[in-house]
Amino acid sequence: MKLSSKWMQLAALAVLVAVLPLFFPSGYYYRVGALIFVNGLAVTGLVILIGYAGQISLGHAGFAGIGGYACALAPAHLGLPPSLSILLGAVISALLAMLIGKPILRLRGYYLAVATLGFGILVSMVLTNERALTGGPDGMAVQGLALRKILRGWGWKLTSGEFWYILSALAMLVGVWIALNLFQSATGRAMRALHGSEVAARTVGIDVARLKLQAFVISAVYASVAGSLLALQNQFVTPDIAGFMHSIEMVTMAVLGGVGSVLGAVTGSAILTLLPQVLTVFAEYEQLVLGLVMILVMIFLPRGLLPSIAAKLKGRGE
Amino acid sequence: ADIKLGASLSASGPAAFLGDPEAKTIEMMVDQINEAGGINGEKIDLVLYDDGGDPNKARTFATRLVEDDEVVAIIGGSTTGTTMSILSVAEDAEVPFISLAGAIQIIDPVRRWVFKTPHTDRMACEKIFSDMQQKGITKIGMISGTDGFGASMQAQCKDVAPKYAIEILADETYGPQDADMTPQLTKIRNTDGVQAILNPGFGQGPAIVTRNKAQLGIDLPLYESHGVASDGFIKLAGAAAAEGVRLPGTALLVAAILPDSDPQKPVVTAYKAAYEAKYGETVSTFGGYAHDAVDLMTNAMKTGGSDPAAIRDALEATQGYVGTTGIYSFSPEDHLGLDLSAFKMLEIRDGGWTLID
Amino acid sequence: MSLLEVSGLGIGFGGLRAVDNVGFSAQPGEIVSIIGPNGAGKTTLFNMISGVYLPDSGHVRLDGKDVTAAEPHRLARMGLTRTFQNLQIFQEMTVLENVIVGFHQSESGSLIADLLALPAARRRAQAARAQAQELLKRVRLDKAAEELAGNLSYGALKRLEIARALAMQPRVLLLDEPAAGCNAVETEEIDHLIAELAKSGIAILLVEHDMKMVMRISNHIVVLDHGEKIAEGSPESVSKNPAVIAAYLGAGDEESVDADS
Amino acid sequence: MLTVEGLRSAYGRIEVLHGVDLEVRSGEIVTVVGANGAGKTTLLHCLSGTQPVSAGRIHFRGDELTTVPAYRRLRRGLAQSPEGRQIFTNLSVEENLRLGAFLFTDERVERDMQDAFAMFPILREKRNLVAGGLSGGQQQMLAIARALMGRPHCLLLDEPSMGLAPLIVAQIFEVVESLRARDVTILLVEQNAYGALKIADRGYVMETGQITMTGPAAELIADPRIREAYLGI
Amino acid sequence: MDALLQFMLSGVTVGAVYALVALGFTIIYNASDVVNFAQGEFVMLGGMITVFTYQAGLPLPLAAVLAIAITSLVGVALNKLALEPARGAPVVSLIIITIGASIFIRGAAQLIFDKQLHRFPSFSGDAPIHIFGATLVPQSLWVIGGAVLVFIALWLFFTKTLTGKAVLATANNRLAAQLVGINTGWVMTLSFALSAAIGALAGVLVTPITLVGYDVGVGLALKGFAAAMLGGMGNPKGALVGGISLGLLEALTAGYLSSQYKDAVAFIVILAVLFVMPQGLFGKSTTERV
Ligand SMILES: Nc1ncnc2c1ncn2[C@@H]1O[C@H](COP(=O)(O)OP(=O)(O)OP(=O)(O)O)[C@@H](O)[C@H]1O
Ligand SMILES: Nc1ncnc2c1ncn2[C@@H]1O[C@H](COP(=O)(O)OP(=O)(O)OP(=O)(O)O)[C@@H](O)[C@H]1O
Ligand SMILES: [Mg+2]
Ligand SMILES: [Mg+2]
Numbered sequence A: 001m002k003l004s005s006k007w008m009q010l011a012a013l014a015v016l017v018a019v020l021p022l023f024f025p026s027g028y029y030y031r032v033g034a035l036i037f038v039n040g041l042a043v044t045g046l047v048i049l050i051g052y053a054g055q056i057s058l059g060h061a062g063f064a065g066i067g068g069y070a071c072a073l074a075p076a077h078l079g080l081p082p083s084l085s086i087l088l089g090a091v092i093s094a095l096l097a098m099l100i101g102k103p104i105l106r107l108r109g110y111y112l113a114v115a116t117l118g119f120g121i122l123v124s125m126v127l128t129n130e131r132a133l134t135g136g137p138d139g140m141a142v143q144g145l146a147l148r149k150i151l152r153g154w155g156w157k158l159t160s161g162e163f164w165y166i167l168s169a170l171a172m173l174v175g176v177w178i179a180l181n182l183f184q185s186a187t188g189r190a191m192r193a194l195h196g197s198e199v200a201a202r203t204v205g206i207d208v209a210r211l212k213l214q215a216f217v218i219s220a221v222y223a224s225v226a227g228s229l230l231a232l233q234n235q236f237v238t239p240d241i242a243g244f245m246h247s248i249e250m251v252t253m254a255v256l257g258g259v260g261s262v263l264g265a266v267t268g269s270a271i272l273t274l275l276p277q278v279l280t281v282f283a284e285y286e287q288l289v290l291g292l293v294m295i296l297v298m299i300f301l302p303r304g305l306l307p308s309i310a311a312k313l314k315g316r317g318e
Numbered sequence B: 001a002d003i004k005l006g007a008s009l010s011a012s013g014p015a016a017f018l019g020d021p022e023a024k025t026i027e028m029m030v031d032q033i034n035e036a037g038g039i040n041g042e043k044i045d046l047v048l049y050d051d052g053g054d055p056n057k058a059r060t061f062a063t064r065l066v067e068d069d070e071v072v073a074i075i076g077g078s079t080t081g082t083t084m085s086i087l088s089v090a091e092d093a094e095v096p097f098i099s100l101a102g103a104i105q106i107i108d109p110v111r112r113w114v115f116k117t118p119h120t121d122r123m124a125c126e127k128i129f130s131d132m133q134q135k136g137i138t139k140i141g142m143i144s145g146t147d148g149f150g151a152s153m154q155a156q157c158k159d160v161a162p163k164y165a166i167e168i169l170a171d172e173t174y175g176p177q178d179a180d181m182t183p184q185l186t187k188i189r190n191t192d193g194v195q196a197i198l199n200p201g202f203g204q205g206p207a208i209v210t211r212n213k214a215q216l217g218i219d220l221p222l223y224e225s226h227g228v229a230s231d232g233f234i235k236l237a238g239a240a241a242a243e244g245v246r247l248p249g250t251a252l253l254v255a256a257i258l259p260d261s262d263p264q265k266p267v268v269t270a271y272k273a274a275y276e277a278k279y280g281e282t283v284s285t286f287g288g289y290a291h292d293a294v295d296l297m298t299n300a301m302k303t304g305g306s307d308p309a310a311i312r313d314a315l316e317a318t319q320g321y322v323g324t325t326g327i328y329s330f331s332p333e334d335h336l337g338l339d340l341s342a343f344k345m346l347e348i349r350d351g352g353w354t355l356i357d
Numbered sequence C: 001m002s003l004l005e006v007s008g009l010g011i012g013f014g015g016l017r018a019v020d021n022v023g024f025s026a027q028p029g030e031i032v033s034i035i036g037p038n039g040a041g042k043t044t045l046f047n048m049i050s051g052v053y054l055p056d057s058g059h060v061r062l063d064g065k066d067v068t069a070a071e072p073h074r075l076a077r078m079g080l081t082r083t084f085q086n087l088q089i090f091q092e093m094t095v096l097e098n099v100i101v102g103f104h105q106s107e108s109g110s111l112i113a114d115l116l117a118l119p120a121a122r123r124r125a126q127a128a129r130a131q132a133q134e135l136l137k138r139v140r141l142d143k144a145a146e147e148l149a150g151n152l153s154y155g156a157l158k159r160l161e162i163a164r165a166l167a168m169q170p171r172v173l174l175l176d177e178p179a180a181g182c183n184a185v186e187t188e189e190i191d192h193l194i195a196e197l198a199k200s201g202i203a204i205l206l207v208e209h210d211m212k213m214v215m216r217i218s219n220h221i222v223v224l225d226h227g228e229k230i231a232e233g234s235p236e237s238v239s240k241n242p243a244v245i246a247a248y249l250g251a252g253d254e255e256s257v258d259a260d261s
Numbered sequence D: 001m002l003t004v005e006g007l008r009s010a011y012g013r014i015e016v017l018h019g020v021d022l023e024v025r026s027g028e029i030v031t032v033v034g035a036n037g038a039g040k041t042t043l044l045h046c047l048s049g050t051q052p053v054s055a056g057r058i059h060f061r062g063d064e065l066t067t068v069p070a071y072r073r074l075r076r077g078l079a080q081s082p083e084g085r086q087i088f089t090n091l092s093v094e095e096n097l098r099l100g101a102f103l104f105t106d107e108r109v110e111r112d113m114q115d116a117f118a119m120f121p122i123l124r125e126k127r128n129l130v131a132g133g134l135s136g137g138q139q140q141m142l143a144i145a146r147a148l149m150g151r152p153h154c155l156l157l158d159e160p161s162m163g164l165a166p167l168i169v170a171q172i173f174e175v176v177e178s179l180r181a182r183d184v185t186i187l188l189v190e191q192n193a194y195g196a197l198k199i200a201d202r203g204y205v206m207e208t209g210q211i212t213m214t215g216p217a218a219e220l221i222a223d224p225r226i227r228e229a230y231l232g233i
Numbered sequence E: 001m002d003a004l005l006q007f008m009l010s011g012v013t014v015g016a017v018y019a020l021v022a023l024g025f026t027i028i029y030n031a032s033d034v035v036n037f038a039q040g041e042f043v044m045l046g047g048m049i050t051v052f053t054y055q056a057g058l059p060l061p062l063a064a065v066l067a068i069a070i071t072s073l074v075g076v077a078l079n080k081l082a083l084e085p086a087r088g089a090p091v092v093s094l095i096i097i098t099i100g101a102s103i104f105i106r107g108a109a110q111l112i113f114d115k116q117l118h119r120f121p122s123f124s125g126d127a128p129i130h131i132f133g134a135t136l137v138p139q140s141l142w143v144i145g146g147a148v149l150v151f152i153a154l155w156l157f158f159t160k161t162l163t164g165k166a167v168l169a170t171a172n173n174r175l176a177a178q179l180v181g182i183n184t185g186w187v188m189t190l191s192f193a194l195s196a197a198i199g200a201l202a203g204v205l206v207t208p209i210t211l212v213g214y215d216v217g218v219g220l221a222l223k224g225f226a227a228a229m230l231g232g233m234g235n236p237k238g239a240l241v242g243g244i245s246l247g248l249l250e251a252l253t254a255g256y257l258s259s260q261y262k263d264a265v266a267f268i269v270i271l272a273v274l275f276v277m278p279q280g281l282f283g284k285s286t287t288e289r290v
Helices: A002-023 A028-052 A061-078 A082-104 A109-129 A147-153 A160-184 A186-196 A198-203 A208-234 A244-257 A262-300 A305-317 B016-035 B055-068 B080-093 B121-135 B148-164 B182-189 B204-216 B231-237 B251-257 B264-279 B285-304 B308-316 C042-049 C072-077 C095-102 C111-116 C119-138 C154-166 C184-199 C211-217 C235-240 C242-249 C254-260 D040-048 D093-100 D108-119 D121-125 D136-149 D166-181 D193-199 D217-222 D224-231 E002-032 E039-055 E060-086 E091-112 E138-160 E162-172 E174-179 E184-210 E217-231 E236-256 E262-276
Strands: B003-009 B044-050 B073-076 B097-099 B114-116 B139-145 B167-174 B196-199 B222-224 B246-249 B344-349 B352-355 C004-013 C016-026 C031-035 C057-062 C080-082 C172-176 C203-207 C220-225 C228-233 D002-011 D014-024 D029-034 D055-060 D078-081 D154-158 D185-189 D202-207 D210-216 E129-131 E134-136
Touching (some): A002 A028, A002 A262, A028 A208, A028 A244, A028 B055, A061 A082, A061 A244, A082 A109, A109 A244, A109 E262, A147 A160, A160 A262, A186 C095, A186 C111, A186 C119, A208 B055, A244 A262, A244 E091, A262 A305, A262 E060, A262 E091, B003 B016, B003 B285, B016 B044, B044 B055, B055 B073, B073 B285, B080 B148, B121 B148, B121 B246, B139 B182, B139 B204, B167 B182, B182 E002, B182 E236, B196 B204, B204 E134, B204 E184, B251 B352, B264 B285, B285 B308, C016 C042, C016 C057, C016 C220, C016 C228, C031 C042, C031 C211, C042 C172, C042 C203, C072 C080, C095 C119, C095 C154, C154 C172, C154 C184, C184 C211, C184 D224, C220 C242, C228 C242, C242 D166, D014 D210, D029 D166, D029 D193, D029 D224, D040 D154, D078 D136, D093 D108, D108 D121, D108 D136, D121 D136, D136 D154, D136 D166, D193 D217, D193 D224, D210 D217, D217 D224, E002 E134, E039 E060, E039 E091, E060 E184, E138 E162, E138 E184, E162 E174, E162 E184, E174 E184, E217 E236
Parallel strands (some): B003 B073, B073 B097, B139 B167, B139 B196, B196 B222, C031 C203, C080 C172, C172 C203, D078 D154, D154 D185
Antiparallel strands (some): C004 C057, D002 D014
């Protein structure tokens, strides 16, 4: 029965993604949709790290930066096609996560937070300072994905907005599918267990250090791929992608949506991506309202949007 | 129908320095134009977004402007990063776009739909170096911010320095939010042969550099960039510490002391008066960029009509437009249309600006 | 060769020798109880045997193999596990999931299989679930299977911990005050459960202050005081040992006397 | 002294106390026995104000307590030694005790602390160590001692004997009796039902959130149903 | 040699700024385990309110006192309106609330004040003090003195006063704190008021050196957070030492290695310290018996 709930979640998401465009008044909505999905992908990774395994990271944008710049640098300097660059970025991110994860993940709570934050800052600092390579704070151009042209060759003419909407949605759906698989698997359960009590997890044979590292690496790959997709879509990338604010934004999305739930992650990224777009009507009050909305969501739905609402509905049903 | 004009600016965030006066200027000017009856009888409908300096957001807003708001032209991109994000959207959608950012790569190579009003960072460097050359300075120490503005100027200055036979002996940086630059300045002071210090940057950095230099009692000429060309800088750095600082600025800053013969005088005085009356704060060079962009764009609309392609063509045909930043003449090969003469070398004396050309 | 052999084990915290030079051994099917006053070092001894603390002297041997410095999860994989005096429950997981986690070793396979939900991973998960349900029945928690563990009462949580430990099919099981928070009747149930487990060949180390229970089911008793072993032997011999009576049991075990009357 | 009428309480939407009536008279020792999950702990938390009450009333020394916030109840003379000890693990033993007397600044605090040390000498030995490092039983002693530092008129004890060595258990029961001599009223929840009933004046039996039986302790001890269900005899 | 001294003086000055921010974190953290990401905004408010009341004609000391008082009220309001209603929520949710609050306060500040940078005169003039060939502005002494004084006050508060212990007890075990008669709601209010006041004081002291604008809070909070973690969160000694060390590290790196990577070096050192001491320099490891 749990199994079917996974497919229900996925199906609901897929249907939503497929049906929404019917209501899009203009091409701009594809862009917003694509952003939501890309963010949703990154945040799903964070749900695995924070929600399942209970480890915080304030530096995940660093991995997004690596993914993004892999797609900028590898085609420019190594002649790698962008599609392979995504893979390259993911591999580099995974390796790096493994390397720094080992020592860092011994830390707990805020100490882990500051260590990951340091990592993120190091990445964004390198991207900012190594101007000769990265173009510095002004960023650098990214070669587009050939896939769209290929599709066009097959007679499937998509606008850039449509193309990225579809591609990002697919990427997110795959990410969500994997995360849901994990949730129900032995590994995912062990992650949640170590979140509850590390000692107890160890005494039932769970290799806590290894498991934390796995969660860290998996979530790094998610962030990296999301970063790649973002850079390819924008055809331009700046160090902001790896910045502290981006890390904070990702964590905020996860918590707003409900950090224990994958669909919550998607909801969270939808909210935080849409809010600034909606809030433009408030002009200079935008920041004010954005802060207020964040506070209110957390007050009224303290476990995040989706889990809290689910709990309320369930309660009513009884 | 109204003419829809789009703008995406960094009115908040780390580049609010640039974006805030720009946004205010555009809003003010559009109001003025509409009050005066609009353009060829049509009102301008301004759609202005705040991208917070985030290139990703800027791209989204640019998409929104062209796809959803269906604007006929875009002004914006307070920073190079945001500009580069908007630029490809404008190119794709074939909408004329005037950027307010400094980097040379915006208009070099020339892109059909992209123009810009500020001089390039490179021009600022050249202006500074030629002044140094006149004073016989050949060896300098540089200290720049690591933000986009500072880093871009640092690179450009290093690039053109040899042309003016200037050697950069020390090359230091500081973060945009740093509170104390005495270590970097001490290093520069202790570097043998340094004859002057150049500090490209904007925001609080240059003010602190200027104060720290006074604190350390370093007795070398200090050059700042156009990034601090506003009265606010003198206030922040303190008149005493800022005494003698030189920088390349625009006519706007010295509106009051421009000779009456200067063609820019009426433009800058009018803009300055209007802006300061409306917002109760002093004008800055950056607001001036926006002023020129709006003027250029609306002039093009007056002659070309409200069709994007026509606006673009009219823009490109602009000759001798007198703005606050300089006198613009665009051509298919040049989408900036300014030359070095647009910059004026200024020096701070007794807490005010003086022209030294 | 004993299944579990502890020799010369010791550890200090600051100036305090919490456990000093303690040794004993346990055979399959044997129930060895560790008793002693509060702060005698019983839990600390468990912490060292199960790898939570690293002893600063002495050895722990499992099947004759030195496992002194082994981490808890390694020991667990070798068949040694425990419950906790201060409950360690996965609060945010359901009661059933708490037990399924106990099946971690038998359930876990390759990470890739888990990520892609390959059939193998699904089969393992199904099997673990079914077995976990069985275990919950055994500790009478089957009705609460889908509840969040954090919502259970203290006594129920104690039983849940036992079920989780059993899921590992341990060969050596360390129980730290399993009957704390249970009344006499509930204690007796746990009592039976432990005896059953021992009969199935598990070596059990038991820390418990309920002397009725200890005396009833132990094969062997080790008495600690101030970190040192002060006595050892059969329940009868230990309960008559004057040193043990003075340090721990107190003069008259009036309760059991009364209760039996 | 303490009366409870029709008390109901719930966790979320799940009600676990379904109308509990109970009375503790001044100077009495009253005990509540019941199986795991019967709701004893929940009842005590309702009395100390750390668990919300959905219906019913609590009166204490003539005043209605039902809506008084938890931190004010100690001021009225109601203290609790909670289940699971709930000591301040990051603070020293002495700081724990001092905080037990948070409401007082007079010189009696020092005297009470000495009394506590006399009662549990191990706490004196460990007074400067962080309480989190204490053994389980030592923490239990600290929890009881801390509750006493608040100079209660009425003390709620939730399984005070849990995790304590037989010698100390005997001592705890002695302490409880001696408190009565000092005019402290006691409501005692104990799994060691036999020991509790032996020192108590009256007892209540609780089953799934309801009181099912009550009477003088001696009668309850003799009752065959209770002997079978709770005393294991 | 005088260069080294100059680097150190710079480091201590900047470090004292970080220390003041870090000290501001300690109280709220000690009371609730929450790192208040709006702490930087308190610093900003302290500076901005002083600037604007001073410009309005108030004497500087009065303006400063007013700024500290108003900021404390903002702190109390933050607790009452945003954190107290969310009582019982997981700590991450509370942290997100403080992030939301920081965005909100920033948004409000840019409306109420402006988006410009500001400063007001140094308290004791700008004439540099010469020490063995190195120089220091008098305002630095104010900042350093302020950090030390706040440190001493906090240290006394947490070790010597019962109220200080009550704050610690509230974070350690809220339920137990209530059982011993601590009004935990009031403790939280007090903590926010004090933290905000320390933040505002920091803003008042540092503005003549660092300048102030509506968005200086984020950067300061980040550095203050790093400093606090380096020293060990919750410990005033850690905040002071962590702040000063961070400042020194940056200054020495900028002086001797690379100004471009000075923040990077600082973070690498923090990471290195945490690997050896996972609780920071002075952090207590929490003892959790099983
Ligand atoms: N991590 C630690 N830090 C400091 N002291 C400790 C630590 N662990 C144990 N101790 C001390 O070691 C001694 C033994 O503690 P332990 O928990 O082993 O006792 P115990 O025999 O289990 O007692 P109880 O029956 O009360 O549970 C105690 O005095 C305790 O304070
Ligand atoms: N935090 C909670 N959330 C939801 N339900 C709870 C919670 N705590 C207790 N319960 C439920 O309330 C009921 C009563 O629990 P309570 O802890 O009061 O029992 P008890 O009589 O003290 O049991 P024990 O003897 O095991 O301590 C139980 O069914 C328990 O599952
Ligand atoms: Mg123990
Ligand atoms: Mg209970």
